[in-house]
Amino acid sequence: MDLDAVTKQSALHAKPDGLTLQYGTAGFRTKAEHLDHVMFRMGLLAVLRSKQTKSTIGVMVTASHNPEEDNGVKLVDPLGEMLAPSWEEHATCLANAEEQELPRVLLDISEKAAVNLHQDAFVVVGRDTRPSSEKLSQSVIDGVTVLGGQFHDYGLLTTPQLHYMVYCRNTSGRYGKATIEGYYQKLSTAFVELTKQAFCSGDDQRTLKVDCANGIGALKLREMKHYFSQGLSVQLFNDGTEGKLNHLCGADFVKSHQKPPQGIEMKSNERCCSFDGDADRIIYYYHDADGQFHLVDGDKIAALISGFLKEPLLEIGDSLSLGVVQTAYANGSSTRYLEEVMKVPVCCTKTGVKHLHHKAQEFDIGVYFEANGHGTVLFSKAAEMKIKQLAEELEEDKKRKAAKMLENVIDLFNQATGDAISDMLVIEAILALKGLTVQQWDALYTDLPNRQLKVKVADRQVISTTDAERQAVKPPGLQEAINELVKKYRLSRAFVRPSGTEDIVRVYAEADSQQSLQNSS
Ligand SMILES: CC(=O)N[C@H]1[C@@H](OP(=O)(O)O)O[C@H](CO)[C@@H](O)[C@@H]1O
Ligand SMILES: [Mg+2]
Structure with a gap:
């Protein structure tokens, strides 16, 4: 590691004094003008992570649904998944180090994470269409090159496409070809x-x-x-x-x-x-x-998909486990429908895709969706092998057809992360195969009226939660006050949590009727 070169280059991507940022649910996100140093440093960090994992690492420059003036960056781990939590901490330390501390922090991370500095590094970079993204991704590349890492710049990509590229590259092409084509x-x-x-x-x-x-x-x-x-x-x-x-x-x-x-x-x-x-x-x-x-949201997408998957799974007669993962924002009607009508196990995790993704990996087939439409379906290696084997071996036509259908479903879902294009094609295929209109799909169950609010507070961290963010443990009295309100209305539920991506507190409430909802919120 040529620390002198790092110091020199870093001066061209200097950190504004006193600015501190945190690697949150979706990486770093703020106004684009504050991010140049973060990008350079994430290039450095991606090299260290690549050396440590002996794999290709991805860096995506995007701020997703946030305003055009914002931007952000996140790292993608070897199998296309979100960066490991211990490295999120390294990312935060590195982003917040003052200029003169940078070499020491890099050495610290290398030591703590036992990075073999002689190992080669390879980083792939993608960016969205924001006006600031091109320059910022160049800063990432500057960081990669100053530490001697090699890179491939994919230029404009959707976030899930970059996850796909990383996954392909680390599985020697078995998952697919690492090109847009x-x-x-x-x-x-x-x-x-x-x-x-x-x-x-x-x-x-x-x-x-x-x-x-x-x-x-x-x-x-x-x-x-x-x-x-x-x-x-x-x-x-x-x-x-x-x-x-x-x-x-x-x-x-x-x-x-x-x-x-x-x-x-x-x-x-x-x-x-x-x-x-x-x-x-x-x-x-x-x-x-x-x-x-x-609105036909992520919960209804999960309901459509799990209902669809149940049939061919039953047909092939193998006891592969199917489960659905949601967050506290899932509409109560969807959870009831999945558990009581579909009879599939449902788990609730904290907000943020990495939590859902992780939980979904516990099933042979794990369907996960946030209500806001972020999700996919994961197939365990064992499930994939079983399905592939059945698709080739089975004599009986109906069974083989079911296995073949599942085989295509595996290929159509992005196994690395939620992907709008891939999900759209899955949904369209299911609607076509089942001959369903969007109204019929919507009629699977009726959403409870619900409302979500953002509240600005001086310090959102005064609120802490438990039970997958459904219960507030701090400040004292908050949960009791929510309980008091909620018990007045039928099928009602409410919770409060600090956002992991914005400086606000989110409030969610649902109840059996618009009237109850308005009274309670
Ligand atoms: C209620 C809500 O929609 N929260 C979003 C939002 O997280 P917050 O921690 O709530 O700010 O951004 C995340 C990243 O994009 C996304 O995964 C999540 O679903
Ligand atoms: Mg997004």
Whole structure:
């Protein structure tokens, strides 16, 4: 490690005095103008992590659904998963070190994490469409090169595409080809195979309107749509040619305002969906014949998918375990539906994909979705092998068909992380195979009316929670006050937690009717 070179280069990416940031739920996120030094340092850290794991590490420059002026960065671990928690701490230390402390902190991390500094390092970099992203990703690359790491800059990518690239590179191509073309091919082939058996319904059924949040999703979906056009025709809105990123559009806007985005024309009963700014979340919605807006969120996506998976699993007759992972934000109706009607086990974890992902790995087939539309389905290695084997071996036609279908489903889901494009194709395949309209899907259960608020407080850390964030332990009296309110209304539930990505406290409440909800919130 040439620490003199690091010090010299770092001076070109100097940290503003006194600025402290934390590696949160989704990496570092703040105004883009404050991030240059963080990017350089994350380039350094990615090299150390790569040396330590002897694997390719990813660095993604994005602030997802946050405003265009913001930006952010997160590291992607070898199997495409989020950075390990102990390294989140290293990331925070490194980002906050004053200039003169930088060499010492780098040495400290190397020592604590037992990094073999003679090992080679390889880092892949991706970025979203924000005006600040190109320059910031160059700062990441400066950090990588000054520590002697090699890199590949993928340029513009969705966040899940970068996770996919990392996963491919660390599994010697077994997961797929680590190119954008490889990603398109893998997903489209699985989609086309899967939908071959679908009853050919009218053109209306095969058309989907997509609000791309004026982000990277638009670019990538436009490139990709030709690959699967025989099975699905997508119409792009908010494609970035005019509007501002995430402004009055995108999955986060639609979910939190419970209304359609601007810039999309919706006819009654037409199926529409929204991606977020880096295309790792997806939300569906429609207007009914009376012009009423209906949101079909991540919970309903989980319900659709787990219902769909149950049938072929039963058919192949193997006792592979299927489970669903949610967070406290899951609508109470969805949890009840999954447990009581679908009869699948449901777990609740803390907010943030890494928690859900981790829990989902405990099942042979783990379905995980946040209500806001971030999620995927994970298949254990054992489940994948079993399904592949059955797809080849089974004599009986029906069973083999079921195993083949599952095989394509495995390929269609992004196993590294939630992916709006991949989830969209899975959902569209299921709707086509089952001959379901968006209204029929929506009718699986009725959401309890719910509301989510953001509250600015002086110090959000005065609130601490337990029981997967559903109970407040501090400050004293808060939980008792919530209990008092909640017990007055039927099927009601409420909780308060500090956000892991914004300087605010989030308040959530749901109840059996709009009236009860308004009274309680
Ligand atoms: C209620 C909510 O939507 N929370 C979001 C948000 O986390 P907070 O910790 O609530 O700020 O951002 C996370 C990262 O994008 C996402 O995983 C999560 O679902
Ligand atoms: Mg996102």
